[in-house]
Amino acid sequence: MHVTGDREVCVGAGQCVFAAPDVFDQDEDEGLVLVLQEYPGEARRETVEEAADTCPSGAVRIG
Amino acid sequence: MEETITFPQVRTCPYRPPHGYTELTAQGPLHRVELYDGKLGWVVTRYAEARALLSDPRLSSNRTDPNFPLISSRGAAAREQPPAFIGMDPPEHGHYRRMTIPEFTVKRMNELRPKIEKITERAAEQLCTAGPSADLVVNYALPIPSLVICEVLGVPYSDHEFFEDASRRMMRSATAEGAGVARRELLEYLDSLVDAAIENPRPGLVSRLANGELARGELPRDYLTGIAVLLLVAGHETTANVITLGTLMLLEHPDQLAEFRANPDVVPGVVEELLRYTSVADTAGARVATADIDIAGQRIRAGEGVLIPNGPANFDPAMFPGPEEFDIHRDSRKHNTFGYGVHQCLGQNLARLELQIALPLLFERFPTLRLGTPATELRPRRADTIQGVDELIVTW
Numbered sequence: 059m060h061v062t063g064d065r066e067v068c069v070g071a072g073q074c075v076f077a078a079p080d081v082f083d084q085d086e087d088e089g090l091v092l093v094l095q096e097y098p099g100e101a102r103r104e105t106v107e108e109a110a111d112t113c114p115s116g117a118v119r120i121g
Numbered sequence: 122m123e124e125t126i127t128f129p130q131v132r133t134c135p136y137r138p139p140h141g142y143t144e145l146t147a148q149g150p151l152h153r154v155e156l157y158d159g160k161l162g163w164v165v166t167r168y169a170e171a172r173a174l175l176s177d178p179r180l181s182s183n184r185t186d187p188n189f190p191l192i193s194s195r196g197a198a199a200r201e202q203p204p205a206f207i208g209m210d211p212p213e214h215g216h217y218r219r220m221t222i223p224e225f226t227v228k229r230m231n232e233l234r235p236k237i238e239k240i241t242e243r244a245a246e247q248l249c250t251a252g253p254s255a256d257l258v259v260n261y262a263l264p265i266p267s268l269v270i271c272e273v274l275g276v277p278y279s280d281h282e283f284f285e286d287a288s289r290r291m292m293r294s295a296t297a298e299g300a301g302v303a304r305r306e307l308l309e310y311l312d313s314l315v316d317a318a319i320e321n322p323r324p325g326l327v328s329r330l331a332n333g334e335l336a337r338g339e340l341p342r343d344y345l346t347g348i349a350v351l352l353l354v355a356g357h358e359t360t361a362n363v364i365t366l367g368t369l370m371l372l373e374h375p376d377q378l379a380e381f382r383a384n385p386d387v388v389p390g391v392v393e394e395l396l397r398y399t400s401v402a403d404t405a406g407a408r409v410a411t412a413d414i415d416i417a418g419q420r421i422r423a424g425e426g427v428l429i430p431n432g433p434a435n436f437d438p439a440m441f442p443g444p445e446e447f448d449i450h451r452d453s454r455k456h457n458t459f460g461y462g463v464h465q466c467l468g469q470n471l472a473r474l475e476l477q478i479a480l481p482l483l484f485e486r487f488p489t490l491r492l493g494t495p496a497t498e499l500r501p502r503r504a505d506t507i508q509g510v511d512e513l514i515v516t517w
Contacts, residue, residue: 084222
């Protein structure tokens with residue numbers, strides 16, 4: 059599972075941080091998505107899918 | 122002649138979307154509507170289509186577009202509003218929204234928690250002093266979000282009577298003139314705060330943007346005041362109503378209230394279910410099509426208005442089975458109350474935090490809290506505005 063966060067598309071809603079705080083964060087300056095773990099492993103699939111699903115802008119993607 | 126529906130409809134119960142929407146959702150996802158000005162448009166009443174359209178780049182939020190749909194005459198005042206990102210499309214929208222994100226990140230919310238707790242404690246004292254029978258709205262539900270948004274923006278709370286009143290007139294006035302006057306008063310007020318912040322920089326978003334983006338020429342001054350008015354109004358009007366209606370709903374459902382009090386773990390889920398059920402910003406979703414869009418066997422034509430209310434989507438049985446039932450154990454997190462797509466509510470995490478603090482503390486401090494006025498006597502607001510009640514007498 060490869061996780062990406064598109065900072066061009068991100069609107070800083072922070073839903074990914076709530077869903078999977080060990081995989082996503084928001085940077086200090088702009089509040090846009092930061093991927094902490096690009097390859098979080100299958101054990102994280104459910105929370106990462108939740109993050110992608112609740113992201114309002116489509117910035118979070120699972121490859 | 123084409124068959125059209127009436128929208129928006131008035132609530133019969135203040136804390137739930139109009140019963141008339143239930144049948145529309147059952148009939149289909151899209152309906153033809155004749156707006157108050159005679160224009161034809163669409164109303165979207167199912168969850169899947171609502172989400173698809175809210176994230177469709179062919180729908181524009183540009184309120185200055187003459188085809189942007191208005192649900193009442195008051196909305197005309199919005200056409201001449203100063204630019205705020207709520208009425209912009211990408212990429213311009215993202216450019217300006219981004220300037221405000223740092224104040225609303227998850228990390229910032231965590232830092233704000235102790236401050237919000239203190240504000241809530243003080244509001245509980247205010248309510249207690251006003252009692253043992255008092256209006257929950259002016260003594261608790263309104264001061265909490267007002268004080269919090271003042272803190273975030275750097276607006277002096279001593280001016281709260283002015284900006285709360287002007288916000289109410291802007292959002293609920295019966296005429297475009299009344300709403301326009303209130304909006305101009307708020308703009309002038311925020312403009313004076315920009316001057317004050319330039320002279321004496323202070324904490325908060327207004328001062329940060331005034332001494333940063335504005336000073337560097339990256340943000341026109343009327344854009345800054347427009348953004349500040351948007352955040353000030355949206356920051357207190359909406360959450361205050363969910364605190365009020367949420368209290369009302371919990372008092373009307375004693376079994377679920379008992380569980381809410383006994384088990385702090387259920388608080389976030391209760392808040393999500395209250396947000397779903399009360400759908401206070403029911404009529405906030407409006408767009409205009411910039412191209413033909415084929416969806417659910419219908420064709421939305423370029424130039425047509427599309428209304429995407431969050432109430433019907435939040436009561437779509439395909440997404441929330443048995444939607445009429447207030448059920449604190451339901452997974453309500455994907456409700457549409459904050460909208461969806463790039464315009465999803467900037468302050469949603471702040472609203473959640475305020476509700477997660479204000480509702481439990483109220484029932485903890487006032488264990489015998491009950492309604493002072495029977496729920497059946499509460500009058501819902503006009504259909505075209507943020508839903509709530511203007512007064513909720515509680516007693517303990």
